[in-house]
Amino acid sequence: MTELPPGYPVLAEADVVLRDGSVCRLRPIKPSDADAIRHFHSRQSDESIYLRFFAPMRTLSDRDIKRFTEVDYHDRMALVATIGDDIIGIGRYDRVGPHTAEVAFNISDDYHGKGIGSVLLEHLAAIAHAGDITEFEAEVLPHNRKMLSVFSEAGYQVSRRLEDGVVTLHFAIEPTAESLSVRFAREHRAESQSVRAMLHPASVAVIGASRRERAIGHQVLKQVLDGGFTGQVHAVNPDAGEILGLTAVRTVGEIDGGVELAVIAVPAERVTQVVLECAAAGVKTLLIISSGFAEVDEAGAARQQEVLRLARTHGMRVLGPNSFGLINNDPAVSLNATLTPVIPRPGHLGLFSQSGALAIANLDSAARRNLGISVFASAGNRVDVSGNDLMQYWVDDERTHAVGLYLESMGNPRKFSRVARHLASNKPVIVVKPASATYGAPPGHKVRKPKVKPHVFGSMLQQAGVIHCENVHQMFDVAQLLVHQPLPAGRRVAIVGNSSQLAALCADNATERGLEVVHGPVAIPTEASAREFQRAVDAAFGDPDVDSVIVCFIPPVGALDQEVVEALRHAASRSDKPCVATLLGLLGVDEGGDAAFLHETGDVADDTPRQAVPLYPMPEEAIRALALATDYGQWRDKDKGETVVRDGIDRWAARALLDRVLEEDPEGRALTSDESRELLAAYGIDVWPRFEAADADEAVAIAEEVGYPVVVKSLSPLVRGQALLEGIRVDLHDAHAVRSAFEALDRRLAPMDANYFVVQRMARPGVSTVLSTLEDPLFGPVVSFSIAGAPTTLLDDIAYRIPPLTDVDVRELVEDLKLAPLLMGHDGAAPVDRAALEDILGRLSIMSDDFLELSSVELNPVVAHPEGATVLGADVMIAPVTRRRIDTGARSLT
Known part of the structure; x- marks a missing residue:
C-alpha cells in the first residue's frame, strides 16, 4: 500500500452517488497520482483543456504535475473523483487571502452531466468551511456554461463580474437554507x-x-x-x-x-x-x-x-x-x-x-x-x-x-x-x-x-x-388502515356496536389512547336488524363532529348476517371519514385471527388504492391502529416550523477557542469555568460566574465582591441534584450567613470528599432545569432538556431532539416533559419565561451541530423564572475529531 503523504486528511475520503445512480470515490490528491493525472489530461478535448486553463495546454510539464499533485491539504487542497483506477474529475482550491480561496474544476469529457462538479464543490466547501476559509472565488470563461451552472445552481449567493473576457465569481461558503436544500435535493435524486x-x-x-x-x-x-x-x-x-x-x-x-x-x-x-x-x-x-x-x-x-x-x-x-x-x-x-x-x-x-x-x-x-x-x-x-x-x-x-x-x-x-x-x-x-x-x-x-x-x-x-x-x-x-382509508381529520370518534359491554370497552380504550369519544358509544340491541345497524352506522358517519368511526359487531348466533356487511360497506363507501371495524364471524377473516378487509365489490385497478374497511380480530387492535394514524395525521398537518437561527453568534471565536485547547491538549479535556463561559458567550449564552472558595474567609470575601445575596454550593457529583444529601445554601444576605453556611456544609461533606465549594450571586427563584448536548457515536449531536433533580434521575423524565432543530422542535422539547406543567404556572405559580429557555436551547443546538469537538455540554442549573432564564453552571468536555460525522457538510455514503 502506498504511504500517504504528510497531513493527508483520511476523513476527507468519501463514496458519493452521482446523478445517474452510479458511485464514485472522492479522495484528496496524492503525489503518486502523477501518471493518472497525465492520463486524465491526455483524454480531454482541446476545448475542455482551454476552458480549464485558458490556454491550449495539450501536455502537462513535470512542473505542472508537481504543482497539481503536491498540496499541503490546508491552504492548498485538491480532491479527485475516481471510478476504478481512472480519475474522472478534479477539484481544488488555493488560498488567495486570509479567508478566501480560489476554486477550480476539471471534469472528464466522458463523465459530463453526472453532477461530478457539484459534488466536488460540496466537498471542497465543507473542508474549507471546517477550517478558516469563508469564501470561494473562481474565474470562468463566459462560454463555459456547464461550469457557470455548477456555481449558480449550488444554492449560494454568487456575485459575478466580467472583466477582460473572464467571469469572476465570488460567494460565501457558509451553508444556507438554500444550499442545504439544493444538496439534499441532489442527494435524493441520485440515491433514488x-x-x-x-x-x-x-x-x-x-x-x-x-x-x-x-x-x-x-x-x-x-x-x-x-x-x-x-x-x-x-x-x-x-x-x-x-x-x-x-x-x-x-x-x-x-x-x-x-x-x-x-x-x-x-x-x-x-x-x-x-x-x-x-x-x-x-x-x-x-x-x-x-x-x-x-x-x-x-x-x-x-x-x-x-x-x-x-x-x-x-x-x-x-x-x-x-x-x-x-x-x-x-x-x-x-x-x-x-x-x-x-x-x-x-x-x-x-x-x-x-x-x-x-x-x-x-x-x-x-x-x-x-x-x-x-x-x-x-x-x-x-x-x-x-x-x-x-x-x-x-x-x-x-x-x-x-x-x-x-x-x-x-x-x-x-x-x-x-x-x-x-x-x-x-x-x-x-x-x-x-x-x-x-x-x-x-x-x-x-x-x-x-x-x-x-x-x-x-x-x-x-x-x-x-x-x-x-x-x-x-x-x-x-x-x-393507512393504505386503504383516508387520514383522520382529528381525534373525535364515534363508536357503534351491538354489545353495550363491547362498546364501553371500545370507548375506554379510545380515551386511553388519546381519542375523544363524541358520538356514543352507541349500542344497538344484540338482536337488532341489519336496517337498525345501518341507521346507527349512517348516523355516526353523518355526524359533522365525528372524524373517525369505530364499529364492533358480534353476531348473536352463527355467522354474521350478510346484510350487516352490506350496511357497513354502503356507509363507509359514501364517506371520506376513516373507519375501522371488528366484525366477529365475518367470512373472510383468516383462520389464524389476522385482520382482513371488507372490500367494495370486485377488483380495482392496481394503480388505485382499494376503498376497503380494515378489519381487526379485537377492538383494541383496531383502536390502537386508528390512534397511531390519527397522531400521524396531526403531525402531517401541523406547522413544522423554520430551522432555528439566532443572532449574536461568533462561530470563529468558538473555533479559535477549541483549536487553542486541542493544540495544548490533543486528547481533549474538560474546559475550565472561564473557557466554558468564553465558548458559550460566543453563541450568546451568558453563564453567571462562580468563584471557588477554599475556606470560609475566602467565601465571605467573594460574597462581598459579587454582592449579596449569594449562594454557597458544592460542585461534587455526589451531592448535585440530591435531596437527601444537601450541598447548597441559598439566599445568604450577609457575611455571618455565608460563614455559617460554608462551615456547616464543610462539616457535613468533608468526610465524603465532597467539600469542593463555590460562591455565586443569588439568582431569582424559579424552576431549575438542565439543558445539555452530547455528541453520540451513532446519532451525532443529541440535545436534551429536563427538570433538575430527582425527576431526571429517578423518573427518567428527559426530552430529546436531534439537530438541526426547528423552532417547533425546540418548543416541543420543552413541552414533552411530564413535569412541563411546572414551567407553565402549576398550582397558581407564575409561568416561567419559556421564550428565554427556548432561546438558550436553540443556541445550544446550533453550537452542538457546528462543532464535532463538543463531546458534551451541560448547562446545570438553568433557573427559569417569569422574567427570563439564568444559566448558573456549565460543564463542557471536548475531544478531538477522529472521524467524519455522518450526514454533515457534503453528500457521502456511510
Missing part, C-alpha cells in the same frame, strides 16, 4: 435513481444458477422466470448447459448487451471474484443472496468489506449480502428476485426488511391479510443499500402510498431522521425496531455503539413524524 436502477432493470443475470432444484441459484432463477419478469433473463454457471429452459453462459462478461442487475448466489469465497467480473462487464447493480460474510466470523467480515470496496470502486450499488432478495410488483417489471414463490398481490405498501427470516414472515403476513405491496427489499447485512436509500426512492414512487420498515439496526440515524421526515410529509412511514437497551445489532451489521439512552430513538422517530410500532403485527394493523 440508484435504487430505481436496481428495481427497474432491463436485464437480470442470476450468477450461480444451478440445475439442482434445491440450490439457491436455481430457486432465485425460477422465481424470476415464474414471476413473469418483463426484461431479459440470463443464467450464469461455469459449467454452462441449460437451466430452466435458458442456455447458461460461463461468466457475466459473455452476455451480449450487458446486464443491469446481477443476482449473486455463489459460495461466499467466490463472491469477490464475481464482483470483479461484474465490474469488468459494466453491471450497474448487485443483489447478493449469498451468505457466509460478517454474520459468520471475522474472515467473513473482511470478505464483506472487500466486496463493498470493489463494488464502490467500480461504481456499483449493493443490496446484501445475505439478502432474501427484492420484489417489484409493478406490472411493467414484475420482478420477484427472492427465494419464495408466494408473494403478496400488487398494491401500494412499500416494505423493507433487514432480517431474511422476518422478510419471509412479513411477506406471508401481508399476503394473508390481502394487503398488496408495491416494492419489497431485504438488506441482509446492509453493507450498502439501506432503508434510507429505499425511502429516497419511495418519495417519488407513485405506486407506493405507505411504507413499512423492519429495522434490526441503524447505520445512519441522523440521515434516517432527515429522509424519513421528508417522506413522511407526504406518505406514512411505519417503523418496527426491536426494543433493546443497548441497540444490539445482529451479526453482520456494522453499527456504532451509542452512548445515549434508548429513548433517543423513539424521540427521533417522533420528531421525524414516523409511526413507531412494537412488532410486525402492529405495523400491518396500521398499514392496512
